[in-house]
Amino acid sequence: MGIGSERDLADFLITYTRDMAVSDEEPGAILDRYFVPDFEYCNDGLVIDRQRMIDHVRPVRKNVDKEAMTADGWSGVEIHEALVSGDRIAARWTLRTTLRKGKTFAAEIYMFGHLAADGRIRRIDQISKQLEAAQ
Numbered sequence: 001m002g003i004g005s006e007r008d009l010a011d012f013l014i015t016y017t018r019d020m021a022v023s024d025e026e027p028g029a030i031l032d033r034y035f036v037p038d039f040e041y042c043n044d045g046l047v048i049d050r051q052r053m054i055d056h057v058r059p060v061r062k063n064v065d066k067e068a069m070t071a072d073g074w075s076g077v078e079i080h081e082a083l084v085s086g087d088r089i090a091a092r093w094t095l096r097t098t099l100r101k102g103k104t105f106a107a108e109i110y111m112f113g114h115l116a117a118d119g120r121i122r123r124i125d126q127i128s129k130q131l132e133a134a135q
Contacts, residue, residue: 002119003034009082009089017077017095020057022066027057035121042125065098089113089121094131106131 003009012034019030031039031050041048048056080092089112096106108131113124 003084003089003115003121004119006082006084008119009084009091010079013079013082013091013093014077021060021064021097027054033120036116036118039121040123042123044126044128063099063101065100068098087115087117089115 003012016030016034019025020027023030028050031053035041035050037050039050041053076095076097078094078096080094081090082093083090091111092109093111094106094108096104098104107128109126109128111124111126114122116122
């Protein structure tokens, strides 16, 4: 399951975000679908490797409102732009989610990346800007 088109990239952003946040599936298996084993994910200057990403999933899964994220029509990921050119990807998107205690989280994200030959992600460089939270 590799990224080869803008539609694939948009599907990845939606599915990966949802699965990492609410799935009961082991996070490593989710990562293996989309990323090469030695990927680097640089978010706001912090480089996150595979183990750090796995470790990050537990608090995310604990704090998100799973019912809201799995409801029909969940639209917590809004894709503004998605581009694929050879082994390069780029996207501008917004993430909005409800947290378990009723607050919301929203961020605008600018993502650039490199793909491996099989279409999985080798590296992501991403900048995010937290938006004002809706009550």
